[in-house]
Amino acid sequence: MSKPAPASFDLFGDDALNPPPASPLAESHEPRPAVAKTPGGYTASDIEVLEGLEPVRKRPGMYIGGTDERALHHLFAEVLDNSMDEAVAGHAKLIEVHLDADGTLTVTDNGRGMPVDPHPKYPDKSALEVIMTILHSGGKFSGKSYETSGGLHGVGVSVVNALSERVQITSWRDGFEHRQVFSRGKPVGKLEQMGPSRKKGTAVSFLPDPVIFGEGAAFRPARLYRMARSKAYLFRGVEIRWKCDPSRIQDQTPAEATFHFPNGLADFLAERTKGIATVTPEAFSGRIERTGEAGAVEWAISWTPQGFGEADGFLQSYCNTVPTPEGGTHESGLRAALTRGLKAYGELVNEKKAGLITADDVIANAGALISVFIRNPEFQGQTKERLSSSDAQKLVETALRDPFDHWLTASPKVARALLDFVIERAEDRLKRRKDREVARASATRKLRLPGKLADCSGGAIDGAELFLVEGDSAGGSAKQARDRKTQAILPLRGKILNVASATGEKMGANKELSDLMLALGVQGGAKFKEEELRYERIVIMTDADVDGAHIASLLITFFYRTMPQMVRAGRLYLALPPLYRLSHGNKSVYARDDAHKDELLATEFKGKKPEISRFKGLGEMMPAQLKETTMDPAKRTLARVTLPRSEEAVEALVETLMGRKPELRFRFIQENAEFAAADVDI
Ligand SMILES: Nc1ncnc2c1ncn2[C@@H]1O[C@H](COP(=O)(O)OP(=O)(O)OP(=O)(O)O)[C@@H](O)[C@H]1O
Ligand SMILES: [Mg+2]
Ligand SMILES: [Mg+2]
Numbered sequence: 001m002s003k004p005a006p007a008s009f010d011l012f013g014d015d016a017l018n019p020p021p022a023s024p025l026a027e028s029h030e031p032r033p034a035v036a037k038t039p040g041g042y043t044a045s046d047i048e049v050l051e052g053l054e055p056v057r058k059r060p061g062m063y064i065g066g067t068d069e070r071a072l073h074h075l076f077a078e079v080l081d082n083s084m085d086e087a088v089a090g091h092a093k094l095i096e097v098h099l100d101a102d103g104t105l106t107v108t109d110n111g112r113g114m115p116v117d118p119h120p121k122y123p124d125k126s127a128l129e130v131i132m133t134i135l136h137s138g139g140k141f142s143g144k145s146y147e148t149s150g151g152l153h154g155v156g157v158s159v160v161n162a163l164s165e166r167v168q169i170t171s172w173r174d175g176f177e178h179r180q181v182f183s184r185g186k187p188v189g190k191l192e193q194m195g196p197s198r199k200k201g202t203a204v205s206f207l208p209d210p211v212i213f214g215e216g217a218a219f220r221p222a223r224l225y226r227m228a229r230s231k232a233y234l235f236r237g238v239e240i241r242w243k244c245d246p247s248r249i250q251d252q253t254p255a256e257a258t259f260h261f262p263n264g265l266a267d268f269l270a271e272r273t274k275g276i277a278t279v280t281p282e283a284f285s286g287r288i289e290r291t292g293e294a295g296a297v298e299w300a301i302s303w304t305p306q307g308f309g310e311a312d313g314f315l316q317s318y319c320n321t322v323p324t325p326e327g328g329t330h331e332s333g334l335r336a337a338l339t340r341g342l343k344a345y346g347e348l349v350n351e352k353k354a355g356l357i358t359a360d361d362v363i364a365n366a367g368a369l370i371s372v373f374i375r376n377p378e379f380q381g382q383t384k385e386r387l388s389s390s391d392a393q394k395l396v397e398t399a400l401r402d403p404f405d406h407w408l409t410a411s412p413k414v415a416r417a418l419l420d421f422v423i424e425r426a427e428d429r430l431k432r433r434k435d436r437e438v439a440r441a442s443a444t445r446k447l448r449l450p451g452k453l454a455d456c457s458g459g460a461i462d463g464a465e466l467f468l469v470e471g472d473s474a475g476g477s478a479k480q481a482r483d484r485k486t487q488a489i490l491p492l493r494g495k496i497l498n499v500a501s502a503t504g505e506k507m508g509a510n511k512e513l514s515d516l517m518l519a520l521g522v523q524g525g526a527k528f529k530e531e532e533l534r535y536e537r538i539v540i541m542t543d544a545d546v547d548g549a550h551i552a553s554l555l556i557t558f559f560y561r562t563m564p565q566m567v568r569a570g571r572l573y574l575a576l577p578p579l580y581r582l583s584h585g586n587k588s589v590y591a592r593d594d595a596h597k598d599e600l601l602a603t604e605f606k607g608k609k610p611e612i613s614r615f616k617g618l619g620e621m622m623p624a625q626l627k628e629t630t631m632d633p634a635k636r637t638l639a640r641v642t643l644p645r646s647e648e649a650v651e652a653l654v655e656t657l658m659g660r661k662p663e664l665r666f667r668f669i670q671e672n673a674e675f676a677a678a679d680v681d682i
Pocket of ligand 3: 152
């Protein structure tokens with residue numbers, strides 16, 4: 001076994017929730033001529049060059065980050081972004097989003113219309129066909145037709161085309177309506193001139209391809225609605241109209257709505273802080289356009305002691321109206337500007353404690369929105385989740401500096417309240433750090449611990465681990481296999497409650513879960529305090545089978561629901577027990593799954609006939625084996641459970657795990673059962 005580096009187990013990453021295409025993609029490829037090969041050889045003929053849109057269908061993950069529900073909705077983001085670019089460039093004022101009964105989504109804008117004249121480089125094709133069928137074709141490379149666009153790669157809508165069963169583009173321009181239809185990236189007939197029309201603009205209608213996204217994959221109206229609405233907040237010059245066939249709606253999402261927000265982000269924040277007591281009566285918000293240059297910064301921030309639902313605060317950022325859930329330079333600029341401004345104000349009013357303030361103290365209890373418009377932004381990847389343009393930091397910092405100073409000095413009472421609030425956060429933080437250093441033993445003395453917990457004997461929180469195991473027999477093995485100084489065992493019986501569909505009352509009454517909370521030493525929800533956790537790591541240890549994965553997913557959901565901070569802090573892990581032991585002579589090796597076993601048979605045990613034993617469950621392993629393979633920190637591999645920052649992605653996960661559709665859950669569990677086994681380096 002090699003070094004036990006913790007494998008990352010990203011529930012939303014491309015691997016975990018990214019099902020393989022529902023059926024082979026063979027139909028997306030031209031048949032390749034058979035080439036004579038030397039058997040087992042690796043030659044030039046093994047190197048493929050994918051043509052046209054073929055790479056998109058073959059490796060959708062590279063373009064849309066996977067083929068899961070998030071990736072599916074990213075198609076909408078690409079099409080909507082293009083219409084927004086047209087609006088931000090000053091050519092469109094109205095965008096309509098329409099989800100049809102059959103699942104076709106249409107985005108219409110009244111911009112300039114996609115160009116339809118023959119393309120100079122491909123004289124037999126219209127510009128529209130070039131845009132739709134050639135990667136890296138677009139009008140946003142030079143800055144001539146668009147100044148600050150969300151589009152920059154020339155890839156977006158062609159990717160949508162490649163991954164849709166059917167796409168219809170309508171372009172109204174030059175006095176006519178033009179139309180072309182595509183299927184899985186290929187034109188179905190030529191561009192047609194339909195008839196005279198005085199309209200202007202573009203309509204993109206598309207139906208995602210079930211071959212890529214899986215049979216039954218469909219847009220979720222609630223998600224589309226939220227995406228469309230938040231776009232409208234980001235550009236006050238646009239009106240977005242939403243319409244959805246009622247047969248598609250299963251929740252409270254309105255079938256029709258109009259979004260137009262003349263106060264931009266300030267409206268957005270007001271919506272989010274409705275009914276929440278804030279530290280200052282007015283939010284700190286504003287908008288600055290660079291004079292003589294393209295670019296703008298808009299922001300809105302408000303502080304609250306009471307938190308926003310389950311989070312203490314939030315920071316959402318955008319660049320050229322594209323959401324950047326992973327943050328980036330614009331967020332750094334905002335944090336720096338606020339911290340510097342507040343510290344400087346503290347100095348001004350002779351408040352010594354202002355020196356304690358860090359950026360986290362300023363932002364952790366704030367609801368903050370920041371949106372920048374810049375030329376040639378640099379993002380990481382096509383889904384644009386993180387902004388990396390270095391000038392964005394400076395732009396935001398400079399833009400906010402004076403307005404923040406003015407805002408603070410204009411109203412000393414307000415400024416004082418904010419300063420005190422943030423200093424209190426800083427003091428809290430310092431105190432928490434001190435408390436953590438105090439031995440965990442004293443905390444333990446005060447607590448009533450559940451009877452079946454085998455706690456560890458050491459006093460420190462750092463290094464302490466709680467193993468959650470399934471059933472008493474596995475619990476017994478684990479107790480013998482553990483290092484009693486640092487490892488605690490809590491056996492949980494049977495399938496715990498399906499939390500997502502349970503009421504709060506039922507959850508409180510569930511013995512397994514209340515024991516779990518007691519053992520952890522924390523309370524759930526708003527009362528959760530990370531520093532009260534009695535263990536540094538919480539390790540879910542279940543059998544390496546589908547049932548085990550189910551229990552693990554129930555627990556993950558429970559933790560996400562009751563203490564997302566703990567998960568985000570990277571303190572939740574999955575143990576990865578092996579499935580087989582292969583031994584021959586005095587050599588024995590563990591295999592985590594069938595593929596690994598076959599690999600070992602072909603390598604380590606080549607030509608030999610090792611004895612193979614299969615573990616039916618953890619309870620069947622000898623304690624020494626369990627220790628060696630799964631629990632001993634020096635030898636084991638743990639998978640860390642991580643969650644993305646974006647609320648939508650988390651929601652999608654919970655829906656997948658716990659929602660009312662058993663088939664989604666089943667798929668997730670199987671994939672993760674596989675994944676948990678596949679990503680390990682043993
Ligand atoms: N609604 C629209 N109105 C006018 N032109 C459009 C519209 N949608 C797309 N285009 C044109 O098609 C080009 C290609 O669009 P595509 O989404 O593929 O790439 P992009 O927007 O340039 O960059 P990105 O890959 O980052 O989205 C755009 O650059 C623009 O010139
Ligand atoms: Mg293109
Ligand atoms: Mg685009």
